[in-house]
């Protein structure tokens with residue numbers, strides 16, 4: 001971006017280069033499913049014009065931003081990677097898209113994803129799976145698969161994804177990039193197509209911590225036109241990320257190691273913790289006995305809210321009737337959501353899940369009385385190869401470490417900490433509600449130290 | 455056979471913008487799908503705006519006017535009520551948990567009062583949908599099954615409607631009222647009738663349904679538990695074979711909207727500024743203005759009429775004002791089939807008109823004619839009188855001419871009168887009034903006619 | 910996969926899930942992550958969104974010449 005502001009690189013050049021890279025690489029990766037070629041070039045031209053005339057430009061001036069296909073951009077196909085919405089053209093700009101546009105970000109296109117964000121592998125898109133550019137032949141993770149892959153392969157500068165139970169963090173980990181799921185209510189959701197409304201958050205994805213913090217700075221903040229954003233002072237994330245992490249208390253639960261399927265992953269995490277200790281952080285033990293209950297509670301809630309959210313896809317005003325055209329996992333969630341929200345079953349399933357959520361939330365916030373952050377792997381196992389058949393239960397297993405964040409409404413960041421057999425591993429740092437800054441500080445410190453090493 | 459009837463009434467609240475978005479609420483004045491946005495048409499990803507505070511306050515005020523207890527200091531969730539119907543853009547209707555409970559109107563118990571959003575308008579015959587109405591705030595009022603006949607239902611609805619009108623919170627246009635009726639008879643199941651749009655419709659639908667159920671029961675057949683639609687055009691009810699309408703609504707608190715907690719101080723404040731209830735106003739009009747109880751009843755049949763009366767009674771003898779509003783104005787309104795609230799008559803013009811009549815500048819008949827124009831356009835009667843030269847004829851010569859003309863044109867009537875049929879005199883007077891465009895004083899005309907036609 | 914099969918397997922899934930949380934003793938139900946109440950707005954001058962109608966009609970599967978959305982005819986009146 002400095003290059004653009006200092007006119008070493010024009011916005012047009014950056015956009016054209018990105019489009020060229022996309023044309024070259026996208027057929028292999030399948031990260032984008034809709035391009036905004038003309039719109040992007042027009043915006044770039046306009047930004048260059050502003051710079052030329054010495055006018056003030058926005059924080060994202062000239063940067064190429066990819067948007068997940070479940071976030072509305074006027075005039076583009078917002079499909080959720082589903083046949084249901086293959087003909088739906090965005091009728092409005094999501095609040096975050098308005099903010100990106102007003103800060104002069106260039107929206108280059110819509111990224112691939114698991115259908116309706118209901119997946120953790122990137123395989124369930126009606127437009128075909130996205131490949132993992134950092135470990136070809138392996139799933140990129142999901143559901144923000146296209147956003148993660150596009151960032152990883154460098155065909156965009158920044159991307160936005162959404163995270164309901166790990167959909168930003170999981171592919172960030174598998175693709176080896178930085179991603180953050182903000183505190184519930186920090187980023188407006190108007191325009192984000194629902195998976196589970198009480199858990200969904202839009203968040204930034206980037207190749208480095210700075211980019212991630214920059215994009216969050218742009219999209220975060222109170223929106224009076226919706227109910228669930230919080231009235232908080234915006235933290236100047238980018239200005240403050242450099243600070244040191246001496247004395248920060250890192251919380252680790254014994255349950256983390258127990259549930260990690262691939263033990264090699266845990267070894268990577270332990271090494272990363274050692275590095276953070278060297279940088280001055282302190283490790284404290286916390287206890288999360290209900291960790292394993294988060295996953296079932298999460299899925300039961302997800303089914304019910306997703307069922308409710310999909311009732312509008314009746315094919316009358318736009319698109320097609322969802323049950324007629326959707327894929328297996330989406331149909332499963334609708335049917336199960338409908339089943340467990342019935343009068344006679346809701347007590348046993350839905351209400352029980354809602355109560356379990358109270359337990360998880362309480363337990364997590366309790367842990368934060370001892371620790372500033374909680375550190376764990378992002379996913380308990382390595383991504384599978386395309387073609388492997390997983391049961392729904394095995395698939396859901398990827399989300400074990402990520403869903404407690406959403407159930408508790410807190411924030412969590414992922415930063416790459418190396419590779420196993422060529423497959424990237426991400427460290428998950430969960431923070432207190434609205435304490436994104438501490439997460440950025442730790443990620444930045446880690447990133448800096450390893451950059452110095454290499 | 456005992457009949458148990460319970461009603462569920464929906465009425466629109468008169469806010470400027472919709473309940474969960476800032477689209478306008480004047481859906482009748484615009485072409486289809488004009489007052490809409492991504493929120494009220496259920497576009498993917500659209501989130502509701504925070505609920506309209508004024509709609510909530512209106513529902514609290516209405517609850518209080520229906521003698522309900524307002525539920526305070528506890529979360530009132532906005533629930534999603536799921537069902538599949540073309541007018542429902544999100545596949546669920548947002549409806550609040552009860553805001554008021556345990557009220558009473560005319561001896562009928564009010565079970566609950568809720569705040570809801572109106573769906574769009576679907577015409578099942580042509581299969582078209584207009585979402586202009588989608589998202590307009592509604593108050594939903596449900597009664598206990600206390601009503602025993604269609605007539606009781608009609609009386610109850612009139613009383614309820616009068617209260618809603620006097621609350622000043624309901625939309626003033628007609629046809630905004632919508633009613634679902636539950637009816638069960640001894641030995642049969644409960645049947646719900648949907649889709650009734652008027653008080654008359656409720657009466658007819660219930661009558662039809664009672665006849666239908668009675669004949670089933672006397673034939674020894676079962677009355678099934680079902681939902682039926684009222685077809686206004688044919689005045690019958692038919693089964694709605696929509697599976698979804700019978701089904702479980704799968705209520706969940708809307709995750710996009712936080713619960714409302716109504717503060718008891720707020721309820722006290724709303725109570726303190728509550729408009730006068732219609733039955734209280736009726737009593738006061740009798741006491742304060744000394745008008746006949748029957749007049750007071752008519753004048754308080756509608757808020758706008760009561761307000762008009764009190765404004766006019768400041769300047770005009772209240773008894774005369776009451777008589778004019780009850781008789782002459784009501785006649786004109788009935789003739790056009792409109793309510794006082796829909797007329798363009800303003801108190802100043804009504805006062806001017808009555809002063810013209812009282813001073814004898816115009817005849818009462820001219821006054822009534824002017825009223826016909828005044829309810830349709832906001833025009834000063836003084837100006838009209840000048841423009842149309844409608845002042846009372848006082849010149850004897852002009853009256854003479856008119857009477858001579860009337861006698862000459864109607865020999866048969868003259869003959870009848872002379873042969874003893876005194877009603878013929880009224881006929882001749884009518885002819886004179888017609889010739890003079892009602893500008894003649896009818897009493898003077900009668901006298902002159904009698905003189906002219908001395909038997 | 911057939912709908913019936915998804916439903917059948919799904920029931921096993923939720924059975925497993927509900928067993929995993931069956932012994933939770935909690936009584937408080939957390940529907941919302943933030944404990945906010947009374948997030949409301951004051952009724953204000955409405956805004957008519959001039960260009961929305963066109964965008965909406967353009968993507969609708971069927972519309973009539975007046976700008977209504979065309980859907981199915983009510984089964985009970987047909």
Ligand SMILES: [Zn+2]
Pocket residue numbers: 472475476477489490491492493494495589
């Ligand atoms: Zn709207």
